[in-house]
Amino acid sequence: MGLLTGDDFERLFATFTTSAFRLETRDRYREAKNESAPLRRFLAGEPDDMEWLRFWLDLVRDHNAHGRTIRRVRVVSHPFTDYTRFGLAVAEHNNAAGDHIRYLDRQEADRLGLPHYDWWLFDNRRLAFVHFSVDDVLRGAEIVTDPATVGQHGEWRDLAWEHSVSREEFLNSGA
Incomplete structure (x- = not known):
C-alpha cells in the first residue's frame, strides 16, 4: 500500500x-513540525x-470564498486528553475561518457504528484513509476510489454530522 505524504x-x-x-x-495527534510548541x-x-495555523486558516477561507466546504466531526473520549482540550481551544479559530468542526461523544459514535479510524472524503469521490504511527504521528493517506467504499463513508459522514454538535453546544453541554 502506497501512502501519500508531504506535498x-x-x-x-x-x-x-x-x-x-x-x-x-x-484522542491524540502529534504534528512535530507545527503543533508541539503551540500545545506546550x-x-x-x-x-x-496562532501564526503556526495561518496557512490552514487562509486555505480554508479561500475554499469558502469559492463555495467549497470543509467539515469535520471529532469523536471525543471522557475524560478529555490534553490534546482534546487543545483542539477545542484551537477549533474556535478553525470555525471562524469556515472549517466547520463539530463534536461527537465516543460512546455515541460507537452506538452509531461509526468506524474507529480517521479518514477524509473529498468531493464524494475520493476517500483518504489517514494512517498514523504507534506514537500518533501522521504517516500518510491511502487513497480509495471504489464507489461502494466511498458511498459507505458518505453515509457515515452524514450520520456523524447529524448526531454531532457545534463546539459551542458541546462546551455548553458540560462536556
Whole structure:
C-alpha cells in the first residue's frame, strides 16, 4: 500500500472542488513540525498568536470564498486528553475561518457504528484513509476510489454530522 505524504498529501486539500469531510477518531495527534510548541504553550497557559495555523486558516477561507466546504466531526473520549482540550481551544479559530468542526461523544459514535479510524472524503469521490504511527504521528493517506467504499463513508459522514454538535453546544453541554 502506497501512502501519500508531504506535498502529495497536502495537494488533496488544494484540489478538491466542492467538499472535504474528515472523521477524527483519535484522542491524540502529534504534528512535530507545527503543533508541539503551540500545545506546550497551551498546557502552560501561555498566549498563542496562532501564526503556526495561518496557512490552514487562509486555505480554508479561500475554499469558502469559492463555495467549497470543509467539515469535520471529532469523536471525543471522557475524560478529555490534553490534546482534546487543545483542539477545542484551537477549533474556535478553525470555525471562524469556515472549517466547520463539530463534536461527537465516543460512546455515541460507537452506538452509531461509526468506524474507529480517521479518514477524509473529498468531493464524494475520493476517500483518504489517514494512517498514523504507534506514537500518533501522521504517516500518510491511502487513497480509495471504489464507489461502494466511498458511498459507505458518505453515509457515515452524514450520520456523524447529524448526531454531532457545534463546539459551542458541546462546551455548553458540560462536556
